Amino acid sequence: MPITGRTRLVAIIGHPVGHSLSPVMQNAAFKSRGLDWGYIPFDVEPRHLKNTVQVLLHLGFAGFNVTIPHKTRIIPLLDRLSREARFIGAVNTVQIHKGRLIGHNTDAEGFFHSLRTEGRRSVRGRRVLVIGAGGAARAVAIRLASEGAGELVISNRSRGRGERLVRDLSKAVPRCPAAYRPLTVPSLRAVVPACHFIINATAMGMDKNRPFLLPKGVLKRSHTVYDLVYRPARTPLLQQAERAGSRAINGLGMLVHQGALAFEIWTGKKAPVKVMKEAIIDINY
């Protein structure tokens, strides 16, 4: 659709942002619903985050998505948080309404919808390893605990952030035990065999030529392996999972469902989920 003086604009801010399929997906959704809306990606370094948020507000944007590495840093810049965003402590969707910035989290529902439909195994009572402790990992871990996971193990490169997520999880969902383990090969060798679900919520995997940290031979058929990364579609971790016969799922389904919920928050209209998926599936494979 051509951009005119009346076009409503939304954006995604991240660093990097070039890999994101959200612009193609959201613009296809606007077109299919006949909406004069446009979605623009902006690569925003952390030091420019505060000014960028003010610029989007004053330029009259209807909202924006927030991606790596801004999902937690954005919180103090917002006026209000949805219940879920506050509970999770991370925001991936901002709605601008009457000059106020309202933070939402659609990652948690997007992830869980995808895991439930594509994973087809219940997490109830199961031990889950979540690799990462950033904004996406927070959404995933807190949602899994709320859905009845039996135990969560958080493994992260920086210990402080990993332990903070464990503390927040224990407060948010006290009946689900949670523990931190370092993100090292020996630690993963010890932890993975005892887990049923292995979830990668880090940026590792975006480089398809860099092998994942997981030692050879630890994955089994009984594992469900979910990589939030969707580009490349078969990340090094998912290739390892496929070789082991594990169930391997990439983040494309999560991307579509978190995006559909963001579309509905901004426009107030039902998202064309099928159109959104079809718009990106061929680009991704």
Ligand code: NAP
């Ligand atoms: P974030 O808040 O910036 O967190 C990044 C996480 O990745 C942190 O745990 C960080 O560890 C870790 N990390 C980064 N580079 C690493 C490396 N080289 N080695 C080990 N760990 C590394 O980002 P986010 O928003 O949570 O996103 C995380 C990933 O999930 C990204 O790849 C993003 O594209 C993906 N994602 C996908 C979807 C989807 O819809 N499919 C949705 C959300 C996110 P430290 O704490 O040690 O820095």
